[in-house]
Amino acid sequence: xxxxxxxxxxxxxxxxxNLVLNCSFTDSAIYNLQWFRQDPGKGLTSLLLIQSSxxxxxxxxxxxxxxxxxxxxxxxxxxxxxxxxxTYLCAVEYNNNDMRFGAGTRLTVKx
Amino acid sequence: GAGVSQSPSxxxxxxxxxxxxxxxxxxxxxxxxxxxQSLGQGLEFLIYFQGNSAPDKSGLPSDRFSAERTGxxxxxxxxxRTQQEDSAVYLCASSSRAGYDAKNIQYFGAGTRLSVL
Numbered sequence: 001x002x003x004x005x006x007x008x009x010x011x012x013x014x015x016x017x018n019l020v021l022n023c024s025f026t027d028s029a030i031y032n033l034q035w036f037r038q039d040p041g042k043g044l045t046s047l048l049l050i051q052s053s054x055x056x057x058x059x060x061x062x063x064x065x066x067x068x069x070x071x072x073x074x075x076x077x078x079x080x081x082x083x084x085x086x087t088y089l090c091a092v093e094y095n096n097n098d099m100r101f102g103a104g105t106r107l108t109v110k111x
Numbered sequence: 112g113a114g115v116s117q118s119p120s121x122x123x124x125x126x127x128x129x130x131x132x133x134x135x136x137x138x139x140x141x142x143x144x145x146x147x148q149s150l151g152q153g154l155e156f157l158i159y160f161q162g163n164s165a166p167d168k169s170g171l172p173s174d175r176f177s178a179e180r181t182g183x184x185x186x187x188x189x190x191x192r193t194q195q196e197d198s199a200v201y202l203c204a205s206s207s208r209a210g211y212d213a214k215n216i217q218y219f220g221a222g223t224r225l226s227v228l
Contacts (some may be wrong), residue, residue, distance in 0.1 A: 004153065034216075034217075036219075041221065042221050043114075043115065043117075043202060043204075043218075043219035043220045043221045043222060044202065044204070044217075044219035045219070046216050046217060046218070049216060089153070089154070091154070098156065098169075099144075099156055099217075100153075100156070101146075101153035101154035101155075102153050103152055103153040104153065
């Protein structure tokens with residue numbers, strides 16, 4: 001069964017702290033992996049996409065890594081800000097259109 | 112508009128009624144997806160449209176669920192004889208992917224929150 005698990009379910013950190021969100025998947029035959037941000041009452045915003053042949057992607061203060069062999073991805077957020085508070089979703093695509101999402105990590109960054 | 116638009120944003124209905132949810136994808140995007148997000152759970156894939164190809168309906172939970180995409184643009188998700196367990200946020204996404212190896216950046220709408228009483 002293709003499952004995607006995100007740990008922790010919720011995380012609260014003080015402003016300025018660096019943090020890591022974790023995503024694990026049971027089937028390593030992935031096509032690509034995406035990290036999304038979801039704000040309350042809004043749709044998902046794609047943050048980073050890592051193709052199966054890549055090891056990491058960076059965008060500003062965000063860095064996502066992918067280790068297919070161990071079935072893991074991490075999202076690293078540097079120098080966190082209150083505006084980073086949101087739910088972060090990991091999604092794994094297994095074939096042309098089968099995308100599985102984790103339940104998300106709800107991040108709160110306190111001023 | 113510049114993004115994916117979904118309507119209505121909220122829908123409250125009585126058990127047993129039919130509902131229609133609408134999605135306007137980003138202009139020019141050939142791929143359109145419907146997902147369901149139940150409280151405290153991850154997104155669940157429902158259905159995928161790609162151009163003029165037959166849709167992938169493998170994620171639809173029952174035959175009460177159906178979706179159409181007219182003219183390769185607007186899509187409607189219909190739920191017949193709604194039940195309380197259908198209560199969820201229904202999200203639509205579109206992407207410009209053109210083939211199997213293409214990057215699949217999906218752009219999501221804000222969703223429709225469905226509540227079945």
